[in-house]
Amino acid sequence: MSKQLTKAEEQIMKVLWDLQEASVKEVIDKLPEPKPAYNTVSTIVRILENKNFVGHKPLGRGFIYYPVIEKEAYSNQSLHKLMNGYFNGSFKSMVSFFVKENKMDVTELESILKEVNKKK
Numbered sequence: 001m002s003k004q005l006t007k008a009e010e011q012i013m014k015v016l017w018d019l020q021e022a023s024v025k026e027v028i029d030k031l032p033e034p035k036p037a038y039n040t041v042s043t044i045v046r047i048l049e050n051k052n053f054v055g056h057k058p059l060g061r062g063f064i065y066y067p068v069i070e071k072e073a074y075s076n077q078s079l080h081k082l083m084n085g086y087f088n089g090s091f092k093s094m095v096s097f098f099v100k101e102n103k104m105d106v107t108e109l110e111s112i113l114k115e116v117n118k119k120k
Contacts, residue, residue, distance in 0.1 A: 005048075
């Protein structure tokens, strides 16, 4: 899975990850105002299917869509792309950037270190 999502595709995926499965209408109901047109969301969902992010099953005269890619897997891939693209593949450089630029406090940093240590 090396495909990146556009902002609109990611917005639709977030709804599907949250709901686990939904019709196009149910996706639209969860999107913020102003609501996009039905055809717009339907087109984006089909694009997501072509990218193998979404699957579907028939329901009545329509379809129910569901995520094929887990949110965590996509987040992990996106994070690695960010780290490799902007921080020369260095997790340390990336964390240092967020500490400096976003004024991350010590408690947040300790929490991250605990999570990293759990993974070892």
